[in-house]
Amino acid sequence: xxxxxxxxxxxxxxxxxxxxxxxxxxxxxxxxxxxxxxxxxxxxxxxxxxxxxxxxxxxxxxxxxxxxxxxxxxxxxxxxxxxxxxxxxxxxxxxxxxxxxxxxxxxxxxxxxxxxxxxxxxx
Ligand code: HEC
Numbered sequence: 001x002x003x004x005x006x007x008x009x010x011x012x013x014x015x016x017x018x019x020x021x022x023x024x025x026x027x028x029x030x031x032x033x034x035x036x037x038x039x040x041x042x043x044x045x046x047x048x049x050x051x052x053x054x055x056x057x058x059x060x061x062x063x064x065x066x067x068x069x070x071x072x073x074x075x076x077x078x079x080x081x082x083x084x085x086x087x088x089x090x091x092x093x094x095x096x097x098x099x100x101x102x103x104x105x106x107x108x109x110x111x112x113x114x115x116x117x118x119x120x121x122x123x
Contacts (some may be wrong), residue, residue: 013062031103034114041104050119057091062121069112077108 032040046056052060061069072089077100079093101107 014090015089028107030105030107032106034106034111037099037104037106037111038114038118041099050115061115064116065113066116069115070108073108073112 030037038046045053045056047053047058050061050077052062064072072092076089076092076096079089079096090118
């Protein structure tokens with residue numbers, strides 16, 4: 001019976017370690033929630049209510065639709081994380097790269113929804 005268990009756990013090991021090359025579509029888990037990321041980083045330039053911070057040149061994030069935010073964030077993240085895209089978000093792309101290096105990465109959809117649900121004034 002002992003031998004049987006050993007054989008089974010060996011099989012389990014082989015099966016588990018077989019997952020080495022993960023598919024690209026794997027679910028990424030982020031260290032912080034959009035709420036934490038926003039309050040600890042974005043807030044400095046976009047304000048506690050997403051109203052924008054003039055001296056940091058951070059624009060307001062209170063009037064964009066979820067789709068607009070998603071598109072901007074997609075652009076910012078892809079530009080900032082290497083794959084170059086020609087856009088007007090150069091400043092933010094640079095910021096995003098720095099933030100991601102510190103672990104402040106986020107899911108685009110979740111962040112867009114968070115910003116919209118928390119700050120939007122056009123609802
Ligand atoms: C160091 C200041 C700074 C920080 C920190 C910062 N931003 Fe920005 N953000 C800017 C500036 C400046 C712009 C406008 C220029 C640009 O898009 O590159 C901008 C633009 C944006 C835009 C595009 C707005 C539009 O209408 O096109 C979005 C969305 C955005 N930021 C989201 C975020 C999020 C989410 C975070 C936190 C993860 C964040 N920003 C952190 C300064 C900052």
